[in-house]
Amino acid sequence: MSDRHLHHNVVVVGSGPGGYAAAFRAADLGKDVLLIEKDDVLGGVCLNRGCIPSKALLHVARVIAETRELADKGVTFTAPTIDLPSLVQWKQSVVGQLNQGIARMAQARNVTTLQGTARFSSDRELQVDTDSGPVRVTFDDVIIAAGSRPALIPGLPASHPRVITSTGALNPAEIPGRLLIIGGGYIGLEMGTVYSALGSEVSVVEFMDSLLPGADPDLVRPLTRKLKREFSAILLKTRVVDVKPGKGDRLDVTFEGPQGTTSQTFDTVLVSVGRRPNTDSLGLDHTSIRLTERGHIAVDNRQRTNVPHVYAIGDIAGDPMLAHKATHEGKVAAEVIAGLPAAFDARAIPAVIFTDPEIAWTGLTETRAKADQIPYAKGEFPWGASGRSLALGRKEGKTKILFDPDTKRVLGAGVVGPGAGELIAEATLAIEMGADAEDLGLTIHAHPTLSETVANAAEVFTGTVTDLYVPRKK
Numbered sequence: 183m184s185d186r187h188l189h190h191n192v193v194v195v196g197s198g199p200g201g202y203a204a205a206f207r208a209a210d211l212g213k214d215v216l217l218i219e220k221d222d223v224l225g226g227v228c229l230n231r232g233c234i235p236s237k238a239l240l241h242v243a244r245v246i247a248e249t250r251e252l253a254d255k256g257v258t259f260t261a262p263t264i265d266l267p268s269l270v271q272w273k274q275s276v277v278g279q280l281n282q283g284i285a286r287m288a289q290a291r292n293v294t295t296l297q298g299t300a301r302f303s304s305d306r307e308l309q310v311d312t313d314s315g316p317v318r319v320t321f322d323d324v325i326i327a328a329g330s331r332p333a334l335i336p337g338l339p340a341s342h343p344r345v346i347t348s349t350g351a352l353n354p355a356e357i358p359g360r361l362l363i364i365g366g367g368y369i370g371l372e373m374g375t376v377y378s379a380l381g382s383e384v385s386v387v388e389f390m391d392s393l394l395p396g397a398d399p400d401l402v403r404p405l406t407r408k409l410k411r412e413f414s415a416i417l418l419k420t421r422v423v424d425v426k427p428g429k430g431d432r433l434d435v436t437f438e439g440p441q442g443t444t445s446q447t448f449d450t451v452l453v454s455v456g457r458r459p460n461t462d463s464l465g466l467d468h469t470s471i472r473l474t475e476r477g478h479i480a481v482d483n484r485q486r487t488n489v490p491h492v493y494a495i496g497d498i499a500g501d502p503m504l505a506h507k508a509t510h511e512g513k514v515a516a517e518v519i520a521g522l523p524a525a526f527d528a529r530a531i532p533a534v535i536f537t538d539p540e541i542a543w544t545g546l547t548e549t550r551a552k553a554d555q556i557p558y559a560k561g562e563f564p565w566g567a568s569g570r571s572l573a574l575g576r577k578e579g580k581t582k583i584l585f586d587p588d589t590k591r592v593l594g595a596g597v598v599g600p601g602a603g604e605l606i607a608e609a610t611l612a613i614e615m616g617a618d619a620e621d622l623g624l625t626i627h628a629h630p631t632l633s634e635t636v637a638n639a640a641e642v643f644t645g646t647v648t649d650l651y652v653p654r655k656k
Contacts, residue, residue: 196496205516362446484525
């Protein structure tokens with residue numbers, strides 16, 4: 183047992199978006215807070231190896247794509263020169279600015295930070311392994327925000343330098359000539375978008391029968407059409423059965439799918455088949471904390487576990503594994519600890535895929551409504567009728583809104599097209615506020631903007647749209 187001992191009102195394990203939000207909110211409410219982080223900088227996976235660096239690279243990819251798209255509009259550019267070390271350095275500078283900002287906010291709030299790997303010794307105690315030795319940490323309350331990590335496929339040569347996860351993909355030493363992405367989910371497609379723009383021949387293999395399984399098919403369709411033009415191959419209903427080292431550090435990959443068993447050779451394989459919670463590294467077997475069947479920590483709507491003074495938030499507390507959901511949960515946990523009447527009571531949690539085009543949805547989806555036989559009505563507005571969309575040279579998008587057939591209130595929404603991630607906020611607010619179709623349709627939106635398509639979709643439902651001809655319902 184270490185001679186070094188710390189005790190705080192609130193201890194937060196993990197400094198990602200949920201963890202630092204929990205720590206800062208607890209400090210703002212007068213608690214003495216310790217924030218423990220295993221990495222040498224604050225911010226967690228989202229800031230350091232996920233949301234932020236990927237969006238920085240996606241911005242670069244989008245600019246490259248825009249220069250190419252202008253060719254048929256009378257403007258041409260020479261092919262870009264990619265200085266990869268400078269690109270990675272710029273991406274890292276973006277991350278660094280945010281790291282420093284979080285550290286400054288922790289200092290301003292008098293939040294104590296401790297770098298080290300934390301494991302529970304009991305329900306009331308943690309041992310934190312630091313560079314200067316182990317530290318015993320006790321607490322009145324603890325918030326577990328230890329996040330998740332990329333899932334791996336059993337049997338794959340994970341130690342091979344050319345078999346990478348999203349972490350490696352965000353810090354490339356080179357641009358592979360041929361890149362295989364295993365998994366057609368949002369991480370794989372976002373990384374595929376980046377590497378395709380930078381010059382890789384990208385192939386995607388997905389076990390299910392469509393990309394982005396679970397998303398509404400009509401939203402995914404425009405993206406699939408575009409990626410089929412840009413990627414070398416999209417293999418659906420196909421699985422990888424073997425990956426072996428080939429000649430010259432390349433990888434020989436064997437597939438099984440509708441065309442039978444086939445093999446191809448790739449320079450790099452990116453494994454992107456989801457994420458798994460970090461519950462197995464926390465020493466939870468020394469506690470009374472209960473887990474779900476999927477290995478998450480079970481919590482109630484106040485983020486409390488079955489142990490009254492232990493809370494869990496973010497990826498480790500279950501789906502959806504989204505940074506903004508973790509932030510909200512972190513604030514709830516801190517407020518409950520401080521005695522406030524807080525609870526996680528969100529009517530809608532938006533999801534955004536930052537591909538090109540972007541896909542976003544919130545609230546009820548058509549897929550779920552059909553599966554659960556939930557009654558709904560719908561208003562859709564195609565972006566081919568949007569002046570702003572046409573001026574951008576992007577007419578493939580659309581906005582759709584689902585309404586309660588009786589009350590006309592907004593139940594859900596989906597958008598596909600540039601900036602979908604920004605537009606979905608209006609629909610999320612509408613759901614939270616209990617807005618109905620007329621609330622959206624009668625709100626004056628600036629022209630010409632893509633935000634008009636939200637009002638237009640509502641007007642399609644109410645029958646008042648003038649930017650489309652919709653035959654009158656009998």
